[in-house]
Amino acid sequence: MTKFRVKLDKIRYKNDQLFTIAVAHSDEEVPEKYRNKGLIHQLTLKGYFPPNMSTKYLVNGDFEKNKYGFTFLVKQYEEIIDMTENGICNYLSSSIDGIGPTIAKRIYQKFGNSVFDIFDNSPERLSEVKGITAKGIEKIIESYKSTKILRDIMLLSGDAISPKLCGKIYKKFGNRSVEIIKTQPYLLCEINGISFITADKIARGINLAPDDSERIKQGILFVLKEAENQGHVCLPQKELVMRTLSLLNNGFESQVVSVPKIIKIVNTLAMSGCLLGDNGFAYLKANYFDEKDIAKAIVRKCKESTDRLSLENIEKVISEQEEKSGIKLHDQQREAVRRMVQNRFCIITGGPGTGKSTILQIAIETLKVLKKLKDEDFLLVAPTGKAARRMAETTNHKFESSTIHSALHLFEKDEETSECDICTITQKYVFCDEASMIDNWLFARLMSATERSAVILLGDPEQLPSVGAGNVLADLLKCDIPKVKLTKIYRQEGTSSIAINAQKIRYGDFLLEYNKKDFQLRYADSEEEAANLIYSMFKGKSLTQEALNEIQILSPMKKKGRLAGSTELNNGLQEILNPYSPYKNEIKSGSTIFRTGDKVIQLKNRNEIDISNGDTGFIVSVADGNVVVDFGFSKVTYDKSELDQLALGYALSIHKSQGSEYKTVIIPVVTSFYIMLTRNLIYTGITRAKQNVILVGDKKAISIAISNNKQAERYTQLAARIKEQLNNE
Numbered sequence: 001m002t003k004f005r006v007k008l009d010k011i012r013y014k015n016d017q018l019f020t021i022a023v024a025h026s027d028e029e030v031p032e033k034y035r036n037k038g039l040i041h042q043l044t045l046k047g048y049f050p051p052n053m054s055t056k057y058l059v060n061g062d063f064e065k066n067k068y069g070f071t072f073l074v075k076q077y078e079e080i081i082d083m084t085e086n087g088i089c090n091y092l093s094s095s096i097d098g099i100g101p102t103i104a105k106r107i108y109q110k111f112g113n114s115v116f117d118i119f120d121n122s123p124e125r126l127s128e129v130k131g132i133t134a135k136g137i138e139k140i141i142e143s144y145k146s147t148k149i150l151r152d153i154m155l156l157s158g159d160a161i162s163p164k165l166c167g168k169i170y171k172k173f174g175n176r177s178v179e180i181i182k183t184q185p186y187l188l189c190e191i192n193g194i195s196f197i198t199a200d201k202i203a204r205g206i207n208l209a210p211d212d213s214e215r216i217k218q219g220i221l222f223v224l225k226e227a228e229n230q231g232h233v234c235l236p237q238k239e240l241v242m243r244t245l246s247l248l249n250n251g252f253e254s255q256v257v258s259v260p261k262i263i264k265i266v267n268t269l270a271m272s273g274c275l276l277g278d279n280g281f282a283y284l285k286a287n288y289f290d291e292k293d294i295a296k297a298i299v300r301k302c303k304e305s306t307d308r309l310s311l312e313n314i315e316k317v318i319s320e321q322e323e324k325s326g327i328k329l330h331d332q333q334r335e336a337v338r339r340m341v342q343n344r345f346c347i348i349t350g351g352p353g354t355g356k357s358t359i360l361q362i363a364i365e366t367l368k369v370l371k372k373l374k375d376e377d378f379l380l381v382a383p384t385g386k387a388a389r390r391m392a393e394t395t396n397h398k399f400e401s402s403t404i405h406s407a408l409h410l411f412e413k414d415e416e417t418s419e420c421d422i423c424t425i426t427q428k429y430v431f432c433d434e435a436s437m438i439d440n441w442l443f444a445r446l447m448s449a450t451e452r453s454a455v456i457l458l459g460d461p462e463q464l465p466s467v468g469a470g471n472v473l474a475d476l477l478k479c480d481i482p483k484v485k486l487t488k489i490y491r492q493e494g495t496s497s498i499a500i501n502a503q504k505i506r507y508g509d510f511l512l513e514y515n516k517k518d519f520q521l522r523y524a525d526s527e528e529e530a531a532n533l534i535y536s537m538f539k540g541k542s543l544t545q546e547a548l549n550e551i552q553i554l555s556p557m558k559k560k561g562r563l564a565g566s567t568e569l570n571n572g573l574q575e576i577l578n579p580y581s582p583y584k585n586e587i588k589s590g591s592t593i594f595r596t597g598d599k600v601i602q603l604k605n606r607n608e609i610d611i612s613n614g615d616t617g618f619i620v621s622v623a624d625g626n627v628v629v630d631f632g633f634s635k636v637t638y639d640k641s642e643l644d645q646l647a648l649g650y651a652l653s654i655h656k657s658q659g660s661e662y663k664t665v666i667i668p669v670v671t672s673f674y675i676m677l678t679r680n681l682i683y684t685g686i687t688r689a690k691q692n693v694i695l696v697g698d699k700k701a702i703s704i705a706i707s708n709n710k711q712a713e714r715y716t717q718l719a720a721r722i723k724e725q726l727n728n729e
Contacts, residue, residue: 001075003060004028006043011051013625013640020051036069047074048154048167050147054090056080066588076154079147083113097143098136106130119144146170149177156181161202165193182206186218196222196247210248210256216265219248219257221274224284228469232715233291233440234281241266281717287469290444294472295721297447301345301455302481302726309370314341321365327358336484337363341370343482344454347435347473349461350486351506352687353499356458357394358490360431363456364395367429375399379427379453381407381446383437384659385612389633391433404432404442406607408449425449434659435459439468440716462506463684464655465714475718480726498689505683510703520694521702527563530668530696534569537666537694538576545618548577548599549632550663553651554685556676564668564696569651574598577650585622589643596622600629601649601656611636614659616649654685665689669697669705677705 006024013021026041036042045059060076081091085108092104092115099107106129111118118125123141126132132140153166156178161169168191173180180187185202188194196218203215223243227235235243241262248257266282269275276288283291318337322329329337333355339346340363350356367373380401382388392401404410409423430450432438435457438446447455457473465471477483489499497519501512514521524530534553543551553573557565578597580586586595594600602615617631627638629646638646654667667685669677682705686693695702 001060001062002072003058004030004043004072005056005058005080006045007056008045008051008053009042011053012044014051019048019641021046022051024057034063034070034072044069044071045074046071047077048150049074049077050079050095052079052091052094054094056082077151079151088113088115095143095147096140098139103129103131145175149175152178153181156202161188161194161198165191168193184214186214189218189222210252211261213265216244216248216257216262217269220244220262220266220269221284223247224275224282227715228284228287231465231469231471231712233287233469234277234283234715234717236715237266237277237280237282240282279717279720281715287440290440291470291716291718291721294440294444294447294718295725297451298345298476298479298481298722299725302343304344309341311338314338314366314370317366317369318362320369321362324365325362327362329359329362330355330488330490332484332486332488333359333362336486337366339482339484340456341366345456346482346484347457347459347476348484348486349459349473349477351460351462351489351499351502353489353496353502354486355488355490356433356486359486360391360458361395364399364429364431371428373428377428379407379425379430380433381430382433382659383442384434384614385610386614386661387434387659388612390661391431400427402610403605403607403612404438404446405605405612406610408445410442410445410605410607423449424451425453427453429454429456431456431458433458435473436461436463437466437658438472439466440470440472440718441468443470443472460687462680463687464658464680465711467655469714470716470718471714472718475716476722478719479722481722498686498691498693501693502683502687505679505686505706508679508706508709510699510706512702518692520692521699522694522696523698524668524670524696525698527565527668527670527672530564530670531569531572533696534564534666534668535572535576538573543577545599548618548650549616551666552657552660552662552664552688553666553668554654554657554688555651555668556654556673556681556685558653558656562673564670564673566651566653566656569668570648573650574648587622587625587627587640587643589640589646592643592648594619594622594627594643594646594648596620599649600646601652602629602631602645603647604645606636606645609636610634614656654681654688657688658684660688661690662688663690664692664694666694666696669695669701671698671701671704673701674704677701677708678711679706679709680711681705 005027008022008024010023011020012023022045024043024045026043029040030043036044047061049057058078058080059074061073063070064073081087089104089108092099092107093101107115110129123137126137126140127134150166150170153169169177169188172191181202185199188199189196199218223240224235241259244262245257245259249255266275274285276283276285318334336348336359348356364378375398378399380388380391380399381404382391383404385403388401388403407425430453432455436459459473461473461477465474489503497513497515501519504512513519522533524533553569555564555566555569558567559565560567562568578595584596586593596619598619600617600619602611602613605613611631611634615631617629619627620630621628625640627643629636665685665688669682
C-alpha cells in the first residue's frame with residue numbers, strides 16, 4: 001500500500017456512513033503513471049473517512065484505474081492536526097458535531113493544547129465553556145469518540161476488514177469496539193459480512209491462544225454456516241467435528257486443536273441450545289426448528305379431511321369447465337385437477353409444455369363451483385416477481401398474485417436475522433409456482449402463514465435446486481403425499497423442439513433436435529470464440545428495450561475473467577449495445593459503470609417497494625448521484641449507496657434466471673466450463689425460453705452437461721421427518 005499526506009480541496013460525494021469521494025492536494029508527488037491530467041500533487045480519494053476540508057490526513061491505500069484516470073482507494077487514515085490555535089479550532093469546528101467556530105475558539109482559550117486530553121479523560125469540564133450545555137456535551141463527546149474510534153478500528157484491523165465493515169463494527173459495539181477487537185475478536189463474527197476467517201486473522205495478529213474456547217466455538221458455528229451456504233440444512237455430527245478440526249488447524253505446523261476439545265465445545269453449544277440435533281445430525285437452532293415445523297405442517301395438512309365431494313360430482317364440474325374453456329384435459333391433467341380439489345396439500349410437477357398453467361386455470365374454476373368460492377379466496381405466489389406476474393397473466397389477472405416474500409411481508413433484514421413477524425394468509429387456497437426454488441427458510445414461513453389454507457405446489461424438480469439451504473421440492477417428492485407428475489408435452493401440439501429437447505435432457509438423451517426455427521446450435525470451440533459469436537449477433541443492430549427484454553443471454557458461469565461468463569459478456573455487450581456517449585450520463589459503482597439506457601437486474605428483494613431479486617429493467621436517468629430504473633411496472637430511484645443492489649443485465653448466470661421466461665435464450669456451452677456443466681443446469685437454461693434457444697458451443701460440451709447428472713448431496717432430514725410422522729399417525 002502507498003501513503004500520502006493530503007488536504008481536501010473539493011468534496012464530490014459523502015454520506016452519513018462517512019463514505020467520501022474527494023479531490024485532495026498531496027504533500028508528496030503522485031507517481032507519474034498514476035497522475036490525472038498530468039497534475040503532480042492532486043489525488044482523487046475514495047473511501048471511508050471524515051470529509052473535513054480543514055484537516056490534513058495521512059491516507060494509506062492503493063490506486064484504482066477507471067474511465068477517467070486513477071482513484072486512490074483509502075484503506076486506512078490518520079488525522080494530522082496542526083497543534084496551533086488556528087489548527088485546533090479548525091479541526092474542532094469542522095470535525096465534531098455541536099462545535100462551531102465560536103465555541104471552538106472558547107474551548108481552545110479555556111484548555112489550550114490540552115483540549116484533546118480533556119475530551120479523552122475529563123469531558124465533563126467542557127461545561128466550564130460558555131455556551132455548552134450538559135446535552136451539548138453529550139453530542140460533542142459522542143461525535144468526537146465515533147470519529148476517533150472508527151479511525152482506531154481501521155488501524156487495528158489492518159487490511160483484514162474493509163472500511164465499510166469498520167463502520168458496521170462501530171454501529172454494533174459503539175465505544176466498546178476497540179476493546180472487542182483487542183480482547184474478543186471472535187465476537188466480530190456476529191456482524192453480517194465478517195466471517196470466522198476474518199476474525200481469526202485479527203486474533204492471530206494479537207496472539208490469542210489458538211485453542212481458546214471462543215475460537216473453537218466460532219469455528220464450529222462457522223462450519224455450519226458455511227455448510228448452510230452450500231445448501232445443507234444440517235451436517236452429520238462426525239463431519240462437523242472433522243471439518244472444524246481441519247479449519248482450526250489450518251496454517252499451523254502442528255495440531256493446535258484436538259478432536260476432544262472440539263467435541264467438548266460442541267456439547268457446550270448443545271447444552272446452551274445454540275446447536276440442536278438428532279439422528280446423528282447437527283443443526284443451527286433456527287434450521288432445526290424450521291425443518292421440524294415444515295414436517296409437522298405438511299403432515300397436518302395431509303391428514304386434514306376435506307369436503308366430502310363425490311368423485312362423480314368432481315368429474316362433472318371438471319367436464320363443465322373443459323367445455324366452458326374449450327380445453328380438453330389429458331388423463332394426467334385431469335388427475336392433477338382432482339388431486340387439487342380433494343386435498344389440502346398436493347404437488348403438481350412437470351417440465352415445459354406439459355400444461356401446468358392450463359390445469360391451474362381449470363382447477364381454480366372447478367374449486368369455485370364445487371366449494372362456492374370467490375376470486376378473493378385464491379392467492380397465487382412464486383419465489384420471484386417475474387414468475388408471480390406470469391401466474392397473474394395466465395389467469396387473466398383475476399386473482400391476487402405476488403412474490404412469497406411480499407405475501408408474507410418479509411424483508412431483506414428478516415433473512416439476515418432469521419427473525420420476522422409472519423403475516424397470516426387469509427385466502428382459502430394458495431397456489432405456489434416454481435417450487436424448486438423455495439429453500440427451507442422461506443418454505444417454513446410459507447407453511448406457518450398458511451395454517452388455514454390449502455397449499456398447491458407447482459414445479460419442475462429437474463431444475464436447479466434452491467440457492468438457499470434445503471432441497472424442499474425434491475424432499476417432498478420422496479414422501480407419500482398427494483402428487484401428480486405431468487409428462488405429456490402440449491406446447492405447440494407437441495412440436496416444440498424446446499419442450500422435446502428438455503424431455504430428452506431429463507432422461508440423459510444426447511441426440512437433441514436442432515433446427516433453424518426454435519432450437520439452434522452455433523459452433524464455437526472456445527470461450528473466446530463463443531463470446532465473439534454472441535457479440536456478432538448484436539453488432540450493428542439497434543435494438544429497442546422491448547427487443548432486449550425478449551432476448552436473454554444465460555451463462556453457466558459468472559466469474560470475472562471468464563470470456564463467456566456473464567460478467568465479461570455484460571461488459572462487452574454494454575460497449576456494443578450502449579457505448580459511452582457524451583450525451584449519456586453514467587456513474588461508477590465498484591468496477592461497474594451504469595449508464596443511461598443500460599439493461600440492469602435487481603439483486604435483492606425490496607418488498608417494501610415490490611421489487612424482487614431477479615427483476616430486470618432499464619436505466620432511464622443518471623443525475624446527482626442517483627440512478628432511476630424503469631422495471632416496466634415500477635420506477636425505482638437508487639442513491640450511490642444502493643447501487644450494489646444492481647448489476648448489468650444483458651447477460652445473466654443461469655442460476656439468476658430461475659423463475660423467469662424469455663422469448664429467446666442464448667447459452668454459451670463450451671468444454672472449458674466443464675466444472676459447471678450439469679444436466680439440471682443446462683435443462684434450467686433452455687427451459688427459460690418460450691420460443692427460441694440458441695446454444696453457442698459444441699456437442700461435446702453439451703454431452704458433458706447431459707451426462708453429468710450428479711447433484712451435490714444436500715444434508716437434510718425433511719423427507720425422513722415427514723415419513724416418520726406419517727407412519728406414526
